[in-house]
Amino acid sequence: MARKSEAPAGAPKARSETLVIAASSLGTVFEWYDFYLYGLLASAISVHFFAGVNETTGFILALMAFAAGFAVRPFGALVFGRVGDIVGRKNTFLVTMAIMGLSTFAVGFLPGYDSIGIAAPIILMLLRLLQGLAIGGEYGGAAVYIAEHAPPGKRGFYTSFIQTTAMIGLILASTFVVSLRLFMDAEAFEAWGWRLPFIFSIVLLSVALWIRLQLEESPVFQRMKAAGATSKAPLKEAFGEWRNLKIVLLALFGAVAGQAVIGFAAHLYPLFYLERIARVDGATANFLVATALTIIIPSFVFFGWLSDKIGRKPIMMTACVLAVFAYFPLYKALVMAANPAMAAAVEQAPVTVVANAGECSFQFDPIGRNKFDGTSCDVVKAYLARSGVNYSNVDAAPGTVASVRIGEEVHRAPDPATLTDKAKASAIAAFQQQLHDALTRAGYPPAADPAQVNKLKVIAILCIFGLLATMVYGPLAALLVELFPARIRYSSLSLPYHIGNGWIGGFMPTIGFAMVAATGNIYQGLWYAVAFAAITAVVGILFLPETYKRDIEA
CATH class of the missing domain: 3.40.30 (Glutaredoxin)
Known part of the structure; x- marks a missing residue:
C-alpha cells in the first residue's frame, strides 16, 4: 500500500522542490510588481488619467482606480477557485497569470485623458478590474500548490517563500521607478517615462509563464482525482454549508483582516504617507521603503519556519496586538524623522x-x-x-x-x-x-529638507512595520491551506484572502487618506488599521484553531 507522500502509479515524476516554489512564487512576484508599480506611480497616473479635477481629489481618484482591482478580487477568487478545485491547480494559475500580466502591460500603452478624454480613466478602470479578477485566483493557487508539495512539518517554511515575493515585487518596481527618476529628467518621466515599467512587465510575464509550463499537477489533487474524490460543486460545498462557511468567516476575521491592514501599514501606506504627509520627495521615499523591506525579507521565511515549530496562531496574534498599540507612536516618530521641521x-x-x-x-x-x-x-x-x-x-x-x-x-x-x-x-x-x-x-516647510531627513531612523521605523507584517504574513498561507479540506481548498481559502486583502486592505490607502482630508488630522487614517488589527486579535485569540500539525490530505 502506497504512503500518502508517494505519487500514484503512472503519475508524472515530481519536479524539484526548488522549481515548485520558484514557479509558484513568480506569479506572486508579478502580482505585487504591478500592485506596487501602480502605487508608486499613483501621482503620475492621477495627472494623465484624471485631469481636470483638483489635486487632492485627483490623487484619491487614482487610489480608487488602484483599489478597483482589489474590489473584484473576491469575485475572481470564486471563479478561479471553483476551476482550481474542479480542473486542477496548475492550469488555473497559468490562466490567471496570463490575464494579470497582459492587463498590466496594456497600461503602458493606454492613451491619457488629454488624448481620448473620459475613455482613458474608464479603460484604465476596466484593466484594473480585469487584473483584479485574475489575481483573485493567483494567490490561492500558489499557496495550495506549494503546500500540497511540502513535506509534513515544513509547510510554513515552504509557503513563506510566496510571502517574500511581495517584497521582491516591491523591490523590482521601486528599483525601476527610482532608476528612471534618477536617469531621466523630471519632465520626460512625467510625460512618458512612467509608462516604461508597465511595458517591461511583458518580460516578467514571459519568463514566469515559461517556468510554470514546466510544472506538473499537485500530487494531492492527482490523488483526489484518481480516487474520484474531487468536489463537483466546490462553491456550494464551501459557502453553502455552515460547517465550512464558519471556517471561512473565521479565517477572514481571525487571520486575514489583520494581516491585510498590517501588511498595507508596512509598505504602501508609509510610502504614500512619506510623500503626501511628510512631504518627502518621491525618489527618496521609494528608496527608504524599498531599503527597509529588503532588510526584512528573510524574516518572512524565519516566521514561516518558526510557525512549523510553535504554531501559526501565537506568532500572528502577537503581531496584531503589537500593531494596535504601536501604530500611532510609530507613525508620529516617522513624521519627526522624515520631516523634523514640520513635526x-x-x-x-x-x-x-x-x-x-x-x-x-x-x-x-x-x-x-x-x-x-x-x-x-x-x-x-x-x-x-x-x-x-x-x-x-x-x-x-x-x-x-x-x-x-x-x-x-x-x-x-x-x-x-x-x-x-x-x-x-x-x-x-x-x-x-x-x-x-x-x-x-510658523515653520511649516512646503517640502521636507533632504538634508534633514533622518534616513537611518526612518528605515528603522519602517523595518518595525515590516517585521510586524512578516509575523502575520509569513505563516498565513500554511494556516489557510490547513484550515480547509483538500476538495474545496482552492475556493475556500481564496475568498477570505481576497476579501481581506482586496476589500479590507486594498481600500486602506483610499479610506485612510479620505479620513485625513475630511478631519485634518494626519494620523486619523491609522484608526482603520488599528480597528481591524484589534478585531483580528480578539477573534483569532478566542476562536482560531491551531493548525500546524494537521494532515492536509484530509
Missing part, C-alpha cells in the same frame, strides 16, 4: 480651524466638480488639505465666518456668499497666499 511646527504652532461644522463639506469629490469654495469653511479646509497640513477643529455658531489660527496668528477667511464670482476668485487667491506666508513664518 516641530505642529508642536510649536498648531493649526486650528474655527468654523461651523454644518457649513464644512467633506473634502472629497469623486466626480471632481466641487471646487470647495462655496463657504468660508470650505475655502480654508480645501487649502489645508491640499497642503497636507495637520489641523484641529473648533465648532462655531452657525453663520460664523471661518478663521484659521496658526500659533498666535488668526486669519479670517473670505465669505464667498458676500462676493461676486470675480471678487471671490481674487479674495480666495489672496487668502491662500496669506495662509502660505503664515505657515512659512
Whole structure:
C-alpha cells in the first residue's frame, strides 16, 4: 500500500522542490510588481488619467482606480477557485497569470485623458478590474500548490517563500521607478517615462509563464482525482454549508483582516504617507521603503519556519496586538524623522480651524466638480488639505465666518456668499497666499529638507512595520491551506484572502487618506488599521484553531 507522500502509479515524476516554489512564487512576484508599480506611480497616473479635477481629489481618484482591482478580487477568487478545485491547480494559475500580466502591460500603452478624454480613466478602470479578477485566483493557487508539495512539518517554511515575493515585487518596481527618476529628467518621466515599467512587465510575464509550463499537477489533487474524490460543486460545498462557511468567516476575521491592514501599514501606506504627509520627495521615499523591506525579507521565511515549530496562531496574534498599540507612536516618530521641521511646527504652532461644522463639506469629490469654495469653511479646509497640513477643529455658531489660527496668528477667511464670482476668485487667491506666508513664518516647510531627513531612523521605523507584517504574513498561507479540506481548498481559502486583502486592505490607502482630508488630522487614517488589527486579535485569540500539525490530505 502506497504512503500518502508517494505519487500514484503512472503519475508524472515530481519536479524539484526548488522549481515548485520558484514557479509558484513568480506569479506572486508579478502580482505585487504591478500592485506596487501602480502605487508608486499613483501621482503620475492621477495627472494623465484624471485631469481636470483638483489635486487632492485627483490623487484619491487614482487610489480608487488602484483599489478597483482589489474590489473584484473576491469575485475572481470564486471563479478561479471553483476551476482550481474542479480542473486542477496548475492550469488555473497559468490562466490567471496570463490575464494579470497582459492587463498590466496594456497600461503602458493606454492613451491619457488629454488624448481620448473620459475613455482613458474608464479603460484604465476596466484593466484594473480585469487584473483584479485574475489575481483573485493567483494567490490561492500558489499557496495550495506549494503546500500540497511540502513535506509534513515544513509547510510554513515552504509557503513563506510566496510571502517574500511581495517584497521582491516591491523591490523590482521601486528599483525601476527610482532608476528612471534618477536617469531621466523630471519632465520626460512625467510625460512618458512612467509608462516604461508597465511595458517591461511583458518580460516578467514571459519568463514566469515559461517556468510554470514546466510544472506538473499537485500530487494531492492527482490523488483526489484518481480516487474520484474531487468536489463537483466546490462553491456550494464551501459557502453553502455552515460547517465550512464558519471556517471561512473565521479565517477572514481571525487571520486575514489583520494581516491585510498590517501588511498595507508596512509598505504602501508609509510610502504614500512619506510623500503626501511628510512631504518627502518621491525618489527618496521609494528608496527608504524599498531599503527597509529588503532588510526584512528573510524574516518572512524565519516566521514561516518558526510557525512549523510553535504554531501559526501565537506568532500572528502577537503581531496584531503589537500593531494596535504601536501604530500611532510609530507613525508620529516617522513624521519627526522624515520631516523634523514640520513635526516641530505642529508642536510649536498648531493649526486650528474655527468654523461651523454644518457649513464644512467633506473634502472629497469623486466626480471632481466641487471646487470647495462655496463657504468660508470650505475655502480654508480645501487649502489645508491640499497642503497636507495637520489641523484641529473648533465648532462655531452657525453663520460664523471661518478663521484659521496658526500659533498666535488668526486669519479670517473670505465669505464667498458676500462676493461676486470675480471678487471671490481674487479674495480666495489672496487668502491662500496669506495662509502660505503664515505657515512659512510658523515653520511649516512646503517640502521636507533632504538634508534633514533622518534616513537611518526612518528605515528603522519602517523595518518595525515590516517585521510586524512578516509575523502575520509569513505563516498565513500554511494556516489557510490547513484550515480547509483538500476538495474545496482552492475556493475556500481564496475568498477570505481576497476579501481581506482586496476589500479590507486594498481600500486602506483610499479610506485612510479620505479620513485625513475630511478631519485634518494626519494620523486619523491609522484608526482603520488599528480597528481591524484589534478585531483580528480578539477573534483569532478566542476562536482560531491551531493548525500546524494537521494532515492536509484530509
